Amino acid sequence: GSTWCSAPLRVAPPRxxxxxxxxxxxxxxxDWRKKKELEEQRKLGNAPAEVDEERKDINPHIxxxxxxxxxxxxxxxxxxxxxxxxxxxxxxxxxxxxxWYKRGVQExxxxxxxxxxxxxxxxxxxxxxxxxxxxxxxxxxxxTGTGIAPDEHAQIQFTMDYDGKRDHWNxxxxxxxxxxxxxxxxxxxxxxxxxxxxxxxxLASGKLDQTESRGQAGEAGGDANAxx
Numbered sequence: 001g002s003t004w005c006s007a008p009l010r011v012a013p014p015r016x017x018x019x020x021x022x023x024x025x026x027x028x029x030x031d032w033r034k035k036k037e038l039e040e041q042r043k044l045g046n047a048p049a050e051v052d053e054e055r056k057d058i059n060p061h062i063x064x065x066x067x068x069x070x071x072x073x074x075x076x077x078x079x080x081x082x083x084x085x086x087x088x089x090x091x092x093x094x095x096x097x098x099x100w101y102k103r104g105v106q107e108x109x110x111x112x113x114x115x116x117x118x119x120x121x122x123x124x125x126x127x128x129x130x131x132x133x134x135x136x137x138x139x140x141x142x143x144t145g146t147g148i149a150p151d152e153h154a155q156i157q158f159t160m161d162y163d164g165k166r167d168h169w170n171x172x173x174x175x176x177x178x179x180x181x182x183x184x185x186x187x188x189x190x191x192x193x194x195x196x197x198x199x200x201x202x203l204a205s206g207k208l209d210q211t212e213s214r215g216q217a218g219e220a221g222g223d224a225n226a227x228x
Contacts, residue, residue, distance in 0.1 A: 053082070054082070058079055066081075066084065067079045067080070069082075070083070097164070102153060111125075113145050114148065124148070
């Protein structure tokens with residue numbers, strides 16, 4: 001019968017040149033030594049730094065396992081830091097700072113006839129019959145074609161970043177505040193006008209003397225002019 005050998009298989013360790021050839025593409029000992037010397041000169045600043053495909057300098061102090069491109073990204077294995085930077089196709093897109101919810105939706109644009117795919121109950125295009133919130137009609141809009149309800153405005157969904165979620169002034173309309181200021185100014189002017197008219201009535205009825213009424217009327221008139 002045949003005899004099986006139970007001794008483990010002994011393999012000679014690979015030489016340095018063989019390891020280098022696997023990693024650096026058949027690099028000899030001399031080429032490996034020159035490469036190490038060039039790396040040391042670059043770290044000392046005596047040799048120009050290596051550049052990538054975008055003509056950007058690569059910091060010589062960055063380890064090789066960071067600057068080397070994985071084989072599944074670039075088979076050429078050209079030194080670069082592009083794979084370490086944020087990739088635009090994988091970055092999350094956030095809403096712009098000027099985007100906000102639509103306000104004051106116009107409801108005057110109402111359909112005059114029933115359209116295919118609309119709600120069979122009210123005729124709106126933004127929902128179906130099972131989601132309709134109006135009173136169930138005895139005869140739906142799909143049969144009558146009248147009384148079509150306006151379409152609801154579906155607000156868009158925003159994707160806010162950290163600052164956007166905490167921006168209390170987002171969507172603020174400064175013209176709204178200006179209208180409030182103008183309204184208070186009109187109320188203040190009306191109060192001053194009524195005060196001046198009251199002084200004139202009291203002077204005409206004889207409740208105030210001429211000297212006192214002149215002083216109070218002058219104050220009221222000056223305040224009214226300042227407010228105007």
